[in-house]
Amino acid sequence: MFPTDTMAQGHEGAEYGFAFLDEDAKRELRRSIFKAVCIPGHQVPYASREMPIARGFGTGGMQVTLALLGPRDCVKVIDQGADDSVNAANIRAFFSLTCPGVSGTTLTEAASVIQTRHRIPELPLRNDQILVFQVPYPDPLVLVEPNAATRRRMHGRADYARLWVKLYEDMVAFDEITISHRYPTRINGHYIIDPSPIPRYDVPKLHQADCLYLFGAGREKRIYAVPPHTDAIPITFADVPFTVExxxxxxxxxxxxxxxxxxxxxxxxxxxxxxxxxxxxxxxxxxxxxxxxxxxxxx
Amino acid sequence: MTPILNVEHLTRIHGKGCDRCLTSTGPEHDTNICPHCGSVVAVADASFQLHRGEVLGIMGESGSGKSSLVKMLYFDDQPTSGRATYDLDGQSHDLFSLNEAQQRRLRDTAMGMVYQNPSLGLNFDISAGGNIAERLLMSDELRYGVIREKARALLARTEVPPARMDELPRNFSGGMQQRVQIARALSTGAPLLFLDEVTTGLDLSVQARILDLIMELQEESGVSMLVVTHDLGVVRHLTTRTIVMKYGRIIESGLTDQILEDPQAAYTQQLVSSAL
Amino acid sequence: MSDFILSVKGLGKGFYLHDRAKHIPAAVGISFDLRAGELAALVGPSGAGKSSLLKAIYRSYVPSEGVVNYTTAAGDVVDLAHAPETQITALRRSEIGFVTQFLHCLPRLTTLDVVARPLLQQGVARAEAHEVAAEMLDALAIPKQLWDATPATFSGGERQRVNIARSFAQGGRLMLLDEPTASLDPLSREKVCAMIERAKAQGTAMVAIFHDMEIVERLADQKITVTRKAFAEAAE
Structure with a gap:
């Protein structure tokens, strides 16, 4: 069926509401976020919506951010640490456009919500700040197990020996663990997460932080969280210490x-x-x- | 003395099953497929005990249910009914009433399995040493140095050249793959080992060496073993006591030399005489 | 309490062959008592079932009838004909030995290890087990240069002597000997007889089958005549 005139033009009341997403979508996202916070490190499925940018460009992070923003928020968007990359600038512009009242900033300390790709800001975040990660691959087990149902069972049982075997094979081949980013990190003693492609340097910042970390994967339709004051331990061997750049x-x-x-x-x-x-x-x-x-x- | 493993009335029916499955199948009916509902009775009412340090053979043709039996005990499959208790360090574990996590824990730390097909027991995408490391990691050994040393020692013990420790088992010969499997099964020092047709398909000379190795390891460690095989030579070589199965039923059990020299059941007589 | 090591009452062994639906009556019931250091020889015509009875005592065959009461080192009386298999296994490991003419040996073990093996299985230290094994091999005149080789390559007579050495190295309270001297040269036969005499002197009770009646006369304290049931019935 071809669009009629009225559909093409839009009709009364069809304008986008605050924060682009409709209220049902935001409610569903918030529920998933709550669940993710309650079960630290657990990948909560959600109905990832179509966004006006392509998947893979941060749609997961955007949806989480949009579900969080209220009119008094101040939002910062970074890409590899930079506020002025095309991707970051455009997403920030999109938030200003769709969230009347929300201010944009480049100052870490001024932001209430920070959406990020590949970095955690140098300045320690406070307990009134939320960091939202754009996540390409939410499941660390995807490297060792192709079957998604099996992976979910493995997470449930904390069956992570095969991740350590990867580390073992790394040690055998290179005498060190060569994972440079997306370092598997155990949250609250159970689930192991893919902390998104942040460098090893940033991994220790997840541990016992004051702020809330939220992870949104748009293409893979998963949300997970590292709540404040929660253990986040990069996996390693007892006699091979975790090191950063x-x-x-x-x-x-x-x-x-x-x-x-x-x-x-x-x-x-x-x-x-x-x-x-x-x-x-x-x-x-x-x-x-x-x-x-x-x-x-x-x- | 309590047996290490006590199996009572273990039954596994594939299919929906009916009231008449058990009474309509078995050696006397010459089938394990229920004529009324079409279900396959893989194991029916199997009861036996495995004693500490004992090597017990389970002998039968393919389809006799011997592998199904062991699969259930190793939690690869679930029984339709029946019970099995595993006595570990004086504590009795009711195998099929444990939750999944407990079962997995027991399987990872206190049981070992060597499959006929090495691809079931090994991960061909990781090195031979990595395969052993995985078992050790599953039982919470997180020291790289210790893991490496243990893997090296186990592979040396099972006569896998240390130089090949970091190679993929995919590139190994069948006999060598079985050695890696055995090393992996032994790695946690489990007191209970299941061997499912471990020498089937190997060259005769390789078979003999693997059997010798298993026997030596058994004598060194005193591990209790359940040896599933259709090969009378394996039974003679390894076991002290043997169970004979047909169509899911245990039809005879006794001392291995008695089973081989003075079999009582018609089927066993046929099996033994056809092999000799 | 009896001072018998072995007390056999009415032991008989027959076979039923399912594929031919045929009963094969073997030995009629035999009865005898055996004290420490005594040797009972089973005698009778070839095919009467002497070996069957010996195997029935060892439980390689399932006895058809009768009782085989054995007094263990601990003083318990165990009916070998009906005892649980695990108990039989334990007794075989520590107290009851069986010597056949045929040696099934592991292809990879050296002669010394083959002979020492039962002792090692009992938990005897390696050095000590090897010492006993060497003594036995020496007594049976197995040349020293063969000790490191595997018996799989030996002649029939050599293998038989290795097998006997192994059984006597293990020793035990009761030994069952199935034609241990058959097909041996006279010198070796003499060595085996000497070994049996020595074991008797050390208190081992024995049930034996000898092909050679001279040896029976020399070693046996009692002779048990075995006849096949069919023959016996015909004679009556």
């Missing part, structure tokens, strides 16, 4: 620093500069900017 300069033996702000306590992006030299810079743009501003103010 150290950014040590092999030549000097010292830690690389950010070429902009000089920070030696942040996660650094490495890239070649105009002359082809390897340089390092804070991945968290807001953190870097605020340090620069502080330095300017001090001068």
């Amino acid at each position: 150290e950014f040590i300069d092999r030549k000097t033996g010292k830690r690389h620093c950010c070429r902009r702000c000089g920070a030696t306590d942040s996660f650094l992006d490495e890239f070649p500069d105009e002359d082809g030299n390897r340089v390092f810079q804070c991945s968290d743009a807001a953190y870097c900017d605020s340090r620069l501003m502080q330095q300017e103010a001090a001068e």
